[in-house]
Amino acid sequence: MAKTDVLSLAILGMLAEQPLHGYQIRKRLSGELGPFRALSYGSLYPCLKRMVASGYIAADDSNSTDVTRPGGSKRSRIAYQLTDAGTDRLARELASSGASSWDDEAFDVRFSLFGKTDSETRLRILEGRRTRLAERLEDVAEGLARQRDRLDAYTAELQRHGLERVEREVEWLDKLIEDERSATRGTDHHTASAGDK
Amino acid sequence: MAKTDVLSLAILGMLAEQPLHGYQIRKRLSGELGPFRALSYGSLYPCLKRMVASGYIAADDSNSTDVTRPGGSKRSRIAYQLTDAGTDRLARELASSGASSWDDEAFDVRFSLFGKTDSETRLRILEGRRTRLAERLEDVAEGLARQRDRLDAYTAELQRHGLERVEREVEWLDKLIEDERSATRGTDHHTASAGDK
DNA sequence: GTTAGCATGTAAGGAGTTACATGATTTT
DNA sequence: AAAATCATGTAACTCCTTACATGCTAAC
Numbered sequence: 001m002a003k004t005d006v007l008s009l010a011i012l013g014m015l016a017e018q019p020l021h022g023y024q025i026r027k028r029l030s031g032e033l034g035p036f037r038a039l040s041y042g043s044l045y046p047c048l049k050r051m052v053a054s055g056y057i058a059a060d061d062s063n064s065t066d067v068t069r070p071g072g073s074k075r076s077r078i079a080y081q082l083t084d085a086g087t088d089r090l091a092r093e094l095a096s097s098g099a100s101s102w103d104d105e106a107f108d109v110r111f112s113l114f115g116k117t118d119s120e121t122r123l124r125i126l127e128g129r130r131t132r133l134a135e136r137l138e139d140v141a142e143g144l145a146r147q148r149d150r151l152d153a154y155t156a157e158l159q160r161h162g163l164e165r166v167e168r169e170v171e172w173l174d175k176l177i178e179d180e181r182s183a184t185r186g187t188d189h190h191t192a193s194a195g196d197k
Numbered sequence: 198m199a200k201t202d203v204l205s206l207a208i209l210g211m212l213a214e215q216p217l218h219g220y221q222i223r224k225r226l227s228g229e230l231g232p233f234r235a236l237s238y239g240s241l242y243p244c245l246k247r248m249v250a251s252g253y254i255a256a257d258d259s260n261s262t263d264v265t266r267p268g269g270s271k272r273s274r275i276a277y278q279l280t281d282a283g284t285d286r287l288a289r290e291l292a293s294s295g296a297s298s299w300d301d302e303a304f305d306v307r308f309s310l311f312g313k314t315d316s317e318t319r320l321r322i323l324e325g326r327r328t329r330l331a332e333r334l335e336d337v338a339e340g341l342a343r344q345r346d347r348l349d350a351y352t353a354e355l356q357r358h359g360l361e362r363v364e365r366e367v368e369w370l371d372k373l374i375e376d377e378r379s380a381t382r383g384t385d386h387h388t389a390s391a392g393d394k
Numbered sequence: 395g396t397t398a399g400c401a402t403g404t405a406a407g408g409a410g411t412t413a414c415a416t417g418a419t420t421t422t
Numbered sequence: 423a424a425a426a427t428c429a430t431g432t433a434a435c436t437c438c439t440t441a442c443a444t445g446c447t448a449a450c
Contacts (some may be wrong), residue, residue: 005409023429031340032352033359043410046432076418076429147228155229156309161369162230165362170360173206220401240438241401273401273446293449400447411436419428 004093007039007047008056011088012082013113015057019081022048033108048149056086090116097124101134123180130173137166141144201290203303204236204244205253209279209287210310213252214277219245230305245277251304287313294321299329320377327370334363 010033014025021045029039051057062078082090094117101110107129118170140163144151151159207230211222223241227234246255257276279287290337291314304326311319337360341348348356 007409021429022431028344032346032348032356040411041429041431042412042433049431078430108355110357112352115349144228147225151229152312155309157373158230158305158308165365168362168365176354219400219403237439238401238438239405240402246403275402328443334440396450398449400445402440402446404441405444406439406441409437409441409448411434413434416430417428418425418430419426421426422424 005045005047006109007088009093010058010109011047011051011080013087013109013116015080015082015086017114017179018089019037019060019079020081021077026079032112051086052080054085056089057084058083066071074083094118095121096123097128101125102128119180119184122175123184126177126180129150130170130177133166133170133173137163137170150161202238202244203306205248205254206287207306207309208244208248209253209283209290210306210313212277213281213287213313214263216257216276216277218274222277229309237385238294245359248283249277251282253282253286254278255280287288291315292318294318294325299325316377316381320381323370323374327367327374330363330367330370333369337355337363 010029014020014028021030022041025048026039026041026044029066048057048059053058060081062079094113097110107125109134110117110125117125137144140159144159144163172180203354207226208222211217211225217225219238219241222245223236223238226236243252250257254277257278291310294307298304304322307314307322314322315331341356367369
């Protein structure tokens with residue numbers, strides 16, 4: 001288990017704020033995470049089903065308050081909400097930078113949940129992501145050096161642009177890391193910081 | 198058919214320069230396209246197989262020049278090269294901005310083949326890509342406006358950063374488009390052009 | 395002589411998409 | 423009353439990765 005697929009984590013985080021039904025989850029997910037992620041229903045509903053089966057969320061199919069029809073089959077709108085197990089699961093997930101939060105997608109989801117994450121973990125994730133990008137940078141630079149001559153102008157430009165993009169993301173991370181550190185110094189530092197490690 | 202999967206296009210383009218064997222193709226592919234694409238063998242070899250079956254490439258399993266062994270089974274190193282059909286296919290693919298070249302991945306591959314693409318097609322692809330990104334920009338801006346209040350600081354920052362990234366890519370494309378246009382005016386325009394700039 | 399890297403492949407499976415199929419509710 | 427949009431779901435398929443399985447060749 002523990003193989004937290006990214007989607008279910010995002011859903012857990014979303015349901016922590018309020019119960020939602022599938023259709024709403026999809027819209028928010030699409031909006032919340034950058035210009036990415038158009039997530040299809042064919043992906044979402046089976047995931048919700050699995051999560052119900054695992055006991056992390058409960059389907060509240062109350063067609064409810066208005067039982068005019070004998071068959072009672074209005075059927076639309078199934079609201080999902082976190083169970084206790086789901087709340088636990090989310091808390092555990094949020095506390096550890098567990099199953100690789102460094103991939104592009106996983107990082108975005110983790111980052112969008114930073115509001116519910118403690119500052120130590122935030123820092124760990126930001127630094128992990130930074131390390132990962134720095135490695136990529138090295139790989140590319142190395143690759144470039146090895147085959148420099150064989151590259152036509154367009155391929156070289158593509159490389160340059162890709163490199164630039166990653167460099168900018170590293171700068172972004174550096175800024176965030178710095179902010180995080182100064183915020184920590186200011187506020188919730190509980191153990192004295194004297195020292196070594 | 199016609200459903201040009203990206204990988205096979207990249208391979209066609211690569212083999213147009215020289216015959217290569219699978220292992221080499223993979224290394225180049227990994228290097229050539231930005232910091233992306235680590236492409237596994239489990240993906241590559243079946244694709245090569247399909248392409249052989251379709252007649253676009255030929256497998257030259259010559260263990261050849263050195264037939265000391267009676268069984269002749271050295272087996273390593275299968276060089277692939279374009280067939281006539283493959284050359285045709287590549288030419289057709291390169292001439293049309295066919296099956297959506299606007300996705301992130303497809304665009305990168307198409308761009309890396311710009312050296313073999315005529316300038317009209319180059320322009321069409323660059324502009325198509327630009328349009329696609331501008332649309333995304335609109336979608337995000339709209340989404341942002343609609344839910345502005347419900348966003349915590351981190352999610353908002355993620356959005357902002359995503360937006361910035363796309364904006365930069367649009368700028369990059371604008372620069373390329375401009376270059377492409379002025380190059381066209383300068384050189385391969387057969388109606389004269391005494392240039393200013 | 396053993397490790398590291400070159401070289402080819404297959405099988406199982408994950409994660410998602412498209413297309414389909416259905417029906418309720420709101421807006422025009 | 424028609425059209426748009428809300429709402430849920432399934433089945434088939436695509437594309438890719440991981441893990442496995444094999445063997446050659448160069449370097450240390």
